[in-house]
Amino acid sequence: MEQVMANGVYLGSQYAMIALGLTLIFALMNVLNFAHGQMYVIGGFVTYTFYGQFGLPFVLALLMSCVTLAILGALIEKFLFGPVIRRSSREESTMLLAAGLAFLLDAMILLVFGEKQRGVPKIVDGVLNWDFRIIMPYDRILICFLAMVSIAAFIAFMQFSKTGRALRALAQDRDAAQLMGVNVNRYSMIGFALGAMLAGLVGGLLVTITGVNLGMGGPTSIKAFMMVMIGGAGVISGAILGGFILGMLEAVGLAVLSQYGDITYLVIFVALMIFLAIRPQGLMGKPWG
Amino acid sequence: MRRRNMLTAMTAALALSAIQGTTALADNPVLKIGFVGVTSGPAAAWGISNQRSMETRAEWINETGGYTIGDVTYDIEIVSFDDQKDPKRAIAGMEKMAQEGIHYVVGPNVDDGAAAVRPVAEATGIIYFPYAFPKPLYTAPASNAVLGMVANYQSGPAIYRYLMEERGVKTVAFIAANESDPLSQRDSGREAAEALGLEVVSANVTYQVDTTDFTPVLTPVIRTNPDLLVLSGVTPANAPQLLRSARELGFQGIISTETAQDAQVLREGAGDLANGFISVGGASTPEIASDMMNEFVARYTDMFGEYNDESNTKVYALEYILATLAANPAAIDDVEAFKQTIDTFEAPNPYMKGDAVMRYVGVSSFGQRRQIAVPLVVNVYQDGEFETLFVAEVD
Numbered sequence: 001m002e003q004v005m006a007n008g009v010y011l012g013s014q015y016a017m018i019a020l021g022l023t024l025i026f027a028l029m030n031v032l033n034f035a036h037g038q039m040y041v042i043g044g045f046v047t048y049t050f051y052g053q054f055g056l057p058f059v060l061a062l063l064m065s066c067v068t069l070a071i072l073g074a075l076i077e078k079f080l081f082g083p084v085i086r087r088s089s090r091e092e093s094t095m096l097l098a099a100g101l102a103f104l105l106d107a108m109i110l111l112v113f114g115e116k117q118r119g120v121p122k123i124v125d126g127v128l129n130w131d132f133r134i135i136m137p138y139d140r141i142l143i144c145f146l147a148m149v150s151i152a153a154f155i156a157f158m159q160f161s162k163t164g165r166a167l168r169a170l171a172q173d174r175d176a177a178q179l180m181g182v183n184v185n186r187y188s189m190i191g192f193a194l195g196a197m198l199a200g201l202v203g204g205l206l207v208t209i210t211g212v213n214l215g216m217g218g219p220t221s222i223k224a225f226m227m228v229m230i231g232g233a234g235v236i237s238g239a240i241l242g243g244f245i246l247g248m249l250e251a252v253g254l255a256v257l258s259q260y261g262d263i264t265y266l267v268i269f270v271a272l273m274i275f276l277a278i279r280p281q282g283l284m285g286k287p288w289g
Numbered sequence: 290m291r292r293r294n295m296l297t298a299m300t301a302a303l304a305l306s307a308i309q310g311t312t313a314l315a316d317n318p319v320l321k322i323g324f325v326g327v328t329s330g331p332a333a334a335w336g337i338s339n340q341r342s343m344e345t346r347a348e349w350i351n352e353t354g355g356y357t358i359g360d361v362t363y364d365i366e367i368v369s370f371d372d373q374k375d376p377k378r379a380i381a382g383m384e385k386m387a388q389e390g391i392h393y394v395v396g397p398n399v400d401d402g403a404a405a406v407r408p409v410a411e412a413t414g415i416i417y418f419p420y421a422f423p424k425p426l427y428t429a430p431a432s433n434a435v436l437g438m439v440a441n442y443q444s445g446p447a448i449y450r451y452l453m454e455e456r457g458v459k460t461v462a463f464i465a466a467n468e469s470d471p472l473s474q475r476d477s478g479r480e481a482a483e484a485l486g487l488e489v490v491s492a493n494v495t496y497q498v499d500t501t502d503f504t505p506v507l508t509p510v511i512r513t514n515p516d517l518l519v520l521s522g523v524t525p526a527n528a529p530q531l532l533r534s535a536r537e538l539g540f541q542g543i544i545s546t547e548t549a550q551d552a553q554v555l556r557e558g559a560g561d562l563a564n565g566f567i568s569v570g571g572a573s574t575p576e577i578a579s580d581m582m583n584e585f586v587a588r589y590t591d592m593f594g595e596y597n598d599e600s601n602t603k604v605y606a607l608e609y610i611l612a613t614l615a616a617n618p619a620a621i622d623d624v625e626a627f628k629q630t631i632d633t634f635e636a637p638n639p640y641m642k643g644d645a646v647m648r649y650v651g652v653s654s655f656g657q658r659r660q661i662a663v664p665l666v667v668n669v670y671q672d673g674e675f676e677t678l679f680v681a682e683v684d
Binding site: 003004007010011014052106110114115116117118119120121122127129135136137140206209210211213214215216218219250251254255258259260262265 | 328329330332333334337338467493494495496497499501502504505506508509525526527529530537538539551553554557558559560593594595597
């Protein structure tokens with residue numbers, strides 16, 4: 001049981017980080033960013049290139065992932081989502097754009113980084129073995145810790161910085177924020193860049209554990225959407241809660257249901273459907289949006 | 290004025306080079322060979338290694354004057370279609386090949402895609418070379434599919450027997466992705482293991498193909514403490530993570546698979562934790578690779594930046610198609626003539642040292658020759674490279 005709990009906390013921390021960026025972009029711009037998983041993959045490949053290939057320190061490579069994705073996110077908002085949102089009030093316009101962007105990024109990843117699975121050297125060697133009750137490699141413990149620190153830093157940034165307050169105001173009521181003097185276009189771009197940066201950060205962190213490959217983007221986006229739906233779309237704390245719940249459900253399911261085959265996600269999907277039928281706004285979302 | 294002259298000169302040079310390019314291509318008639326397989330998504334590495342192997346070999350042939358079939362020398366053109374591992378797309382891909390008048394297609398890469406394209410191939414006169422194992426594709430009355438590699442029900446028993454005799458393996462556990470190919474490979478692997486007298490201690494655990502963290506998945510398997518852990522049908526993307534998680538969970542036994550892997554992917558993803566991992570390869574280990582194989586690897590690397598060890602096996606299909614057509618030029622647009630040639634075809638294997646031959650096999654498994662004789666090379670990964678454990682043949 002201890003092992004299951006440890007696996008759940010570890011999975012939950014990484015899932016929460018993946019969901020954070022997605023829910024931030026949704027909260028700010030009402031955009032379902034289907035390309036979020038591809039951004040995560042690019043973050044992983046950037047860290048792979050700088051840490052695994054060029055031999056730079058891991059922290060520097062991680063920083064490069066964050067910067068690259070922040071710039072990419074800003075450019076995507078400025079030249080793609082921003083203009084579309086201004087010209088079209090139909091939500092499906094941004095959804096189609098996001099889906100197209102996901103395909104485009106997949107093609108670019110294939111061209112630039114190739115089709116192979118990539119991995120980097122472990123950042124910490126060794127395995128924690130607590131009397132065979134909990135077996136956890138040290139690098140996973142470190143990544144779990146770093147993910148939690150990153151989540152805490154993000155919450156603090158959103159809570160206490162001027163930019164964070166402006167972003168929250170924008171998320172609550174775009175018109176009111178504009179009337180209060182918030183530069184909506186600028187902060188939309190900053191928010192999208194921040195969301196993309198979070199995807200890059202988690203991609204860079206997890207490449208040390210899971211490696212990275214071309215095909216990881218789509219499934220990552222699906223899991224991120226599940227977490228956001230559990231927690232409540234556009235609610236930061238909801239995304240974190242959704243991430244930890246999904247991580248724990250997955251760990252428990254894999255331990256308890258393994259003898260029946262791969263039915264963990266079948267059970268999770270059925271539970272999610274029932275849950276959404278009862279509470280469509282998620283745990284922490286508001287029924288009115 | 291000078292700028293205008295420069296622009297004119299550049300335009301003229303471009304036009305000239307375009308004309309020259311067209312002329313060079315127009316020297317020989319073109320023989321189109323198709324590829325329908327997965328080149329996107331998590332299993333992209335499988336299809337891309339196929340496609341790139343074919344493109345490398347085609348360019349090599351064209352560069353050296355073309356391929357002579359009968360009295361005609363052809364330039365080879367590879368027409369590719371990404372089926373995205375979706376049977377519906379695979380059907381669309383095979384229909385596209387038929388519309389282009391192509392009679393010989395490499396792929397698809399997976400069981401359901403290979404099964405789905407069978408009616409199209411049979412109706413439109415296409416011989417196809419799947420990398421999928423279902424026996425009905427190759428057993429009469431089916432006759433248009435030719436297995437492009439060694440099936441797991443052929444390599445698995447050979448590996449298990451070797452490990453029983455040489456390493457004293459007595460118990461085995463299987464783990465597979467929850468997809469048709471890996472599951473069928475697990476089932477046939479389990480059957481073969483039990484037939485050999487191995488005790489199967491775990492075979493129910495499966496994982497989603499997009500799993501990235503295998504520690505929770507593997508925990509119940511490792512608790513059964515098998516001598517041998519078989520990663521049934523594992524993709525090159527998942528293999529390093531499974532190896533790493535198994536070793537980090539303290540597993541000390543042997544790990545094997547019956548699919549082809551890539552040494553660089555294992556080195557990057559699992560490092561020394563991949564040492565001792567047994568997989569099935571082709572013919573580019575130094576012990577058996579011919580000069581032609583080494584040149585193929587060098588050309589592939591030049592063309593695409595890095596080699597993929599899976600291509601050791603996948604280099605063969607195009608070679609078989611062309612060599613069989615050369616043996617019977619009438620088959621170039623008559624697949625029935627190709628089928629007749631299959632039974633008697635034999636040619637030197639250019640990718641292996643010694644007197645190895647290319648021929649069609651499969652009588653034992655399918656009752657007819659519907660498999661290319663790729664060498665069954667069982668490799669063991671050690672310190673960043675594959676070493677040949679043993680070589681066998683399939684009939």
